[in-house]
Amino acid sequence: MRDQLKGMQTRLREIAAAFLERPDALCFIGWEMTPDEKETRPFFARKPRQVKRLVWNEMCHPNPASYLPGLRGSEGMIGVAVKGCDARALRELIRANQIERKNLFVLGIPCAGLVDPNTGAIASRCSECQYPVDLDYDETLGPMETPDLTVERSAPDLDAMSLQQRRAFWKQELDKCIRCDACRKICYGCYCPECIFEMSDPKWATNRGDLADKIFYHAVRAYHLAGRCVGCDECARACPMGVRLDLLNRSLRDHAKEMFSFDGAGITDEKPLLRTFSTEDPDPFFGGDK
Amino acid sequence: MSDFEPKILVFACNWCSYAGADMAGVSRYQMPPNCRVIRVMCSARVRPEQVISALTQGLDAVLVLGCHPGDCHYTEGNYITRRRGIMLKNLLETMGFEKSRFQVNWVSAAEGARFAQVVREFVEEIKALGPSHVSTEKDTGTHA
Known part of the structure; x- marks a missing residue:
């Protein structure tokens, strides 16, 4: 080896x-x-x-x-x-x-x-x-094919948790966050010339450091990568405080697969998830034509 | 929690839902006063950031209203809203928000009664849920 x-x-x-x-x-x-x-x-x-x-x-x-x-x-x-x-x-x-x-x-x-x-x-x-x-x-340097790996992924199963448990989990995780922006800096997909977190007018995000502010930061960061995150988990590795950021991106990837059979970013030339739509998309949460 | 009056943000699209709201008003339907309506040119104009921002700044729920699928003034705006909405709803759920704090619904310009009904039901649902956990857990000024 x-x-x-x-x-x-x-x-x-x-x-x-x-x-x-x-x-x-x-x-x-x-x-x-x-x-x-x-x-x-x-x-x-x-x-x-x-x-x-x-x-x-x-x-x-x-x-x-x-x-x-x-x-x-x-x-x-x-x-x-x-x-x-x-x-x-x-x-x-x-x-x-x-x-x-x-x-x-x-x-x-x-x-x-x-x-x-x-x-x-x-x-x-x-x-x-x-x-x-x-x-x-x-x-x-050799055939570029998916290697055969069996890896245990140590991750709490958020979907199996109750709402209260999820809240407690994210409160605990986000309390660690120091808003250093390392997760944003390391991400391949964060290349906007003017980032929403740096805008002063309108000032979307603050650095108050309270839970609401961190939820905004991490929810928006994860959402901006919906359908673009390639699952490299670099955000979690770069985080100096060990916040499980990979779980947010992963949950979005899982939902995209479940709801829209989206393969995952960068694997094929499939159209980007949020740049396209299908008239057959599920309408599960909406009133629809009641 | 019976006297809890939620603060709710409603985005209504200019071509269908806002006209629907107008219709509801002209037709004198009774509606709860908890909603603040913002008119947008299309439901797809609502940025997910705006929804998240509202929920983290103390609003209890957000409702996005657009034309019925297939009826969008811009042909496909509401399909985009739908896909975005599903992803956003899942994300919010993963982060510990109740499912119903963010909803998307369709109201056409002719459906004044439906507008009133959608808003009434939404307000009832949020009233039953109580205040958002973010606004109640908000710690003020403890950050060093």
């Missing part, structure tokens, strides 16, 4: 170096180890000699594709390494015109599951792993 990852890392460096030799190459986005060697962080290689800092291992949690909207309009080709969840995000970004495919060099990396640094087991985000169908890669 370790040898296989090492081999892939060598190959990744070779491909990145060859790409950066091209005269039109701007940068190659991948991962490097943090100084304490315990985690990885995103790394932008700009010169071929820098590729020795690039790594590939089971700790490569960050999503390199999430930096692409910030590079929109820049001159030159951008290389980007993507694992399965990143590839889903990449497809959504291309569809949302956040980056042009012709300016990208996409290196697909087959991932056999990431490891949660806290538990040492396969990360729970990998439990719903699904590779995009027919995505166009420039190069790959």
Whole structure:
């Protein structure tokens, strides 16, 4: 396993170096180890000699594709390494015109599951792993197919809880929140030039820090990702207070599947969930034609 | 909780529901005074943020009224509202709001009686629920 990852890392460096030799190459986005060697962080290689800092291992949690909207309009080709969840995000970004495919060099990396640094087991985000169908890669390090993983997902079942229990659960979770915006910053899908939480007129959100304000923040944040969340759980990983943000996005994904048979963002070229409708949509909660 | 008077926000679309409300008024139907009506050009103009914002700023419930499916003045606005509404309702439920605190319904311009009935039933339902947990749990100024 370790040898296989090492081999892939060598190959990744070779491909990145060859790409950066091209005269039109701007940068190659991948991962490097943090100084304490315990985690990885995103790394932008700009010169071929820098590729020795690039790594590939089971700790490569960050999503390199999430930096692409910030590079929109820049001159030159951008290389980007993507694992399965990143590839889903990449497809959504291309569809949302956040980056042009012709300016990208996409290196697909087959991932056999990431490891949660806290538990040492396969990360729970990998439990719903699904590779995009027919995505166009420039190069790959192997077949880009959904790996066969059995992962226990440690999550309280919100649907099974009573209303009171859910309230108590979210009160407890949201009390931890310090409104640092880490979840928003890390998300591939939060690329609006002016975020609703930063607007001053109208001032939608405050930083009062009471429960109502946090409910507004997290409900809106999750809703803005409805049908776009690729389920990478980066929000929960980035949260310094350990708030289970992934549960909100996950519940929206589950409902989208249940109500509209929506496959999930970035997997196929299915139309975006809230950009389309069907006259056959369920009308379960509404008065309808009584 | 019998003397509880909920504060309710109603978004009514310009082409059907607002005209329906007008019809209800002209026809002298009795309606509870708990609703504040905001006229919007289409029910799809109501942003989910506006609904969430209302619920977290102390309103007890939000009702969005639009044309019947298929009758939208803009052809498809209310279909979009419907899909959005389902997702929003599920999200609010997951976060601990009662199901009925946010509702979408359809009222046409000719249905004055229906407008009055929808509003009456909605107010009764919210009265039975009591105040929203967000407005009652709101801690003021304890945040350091």
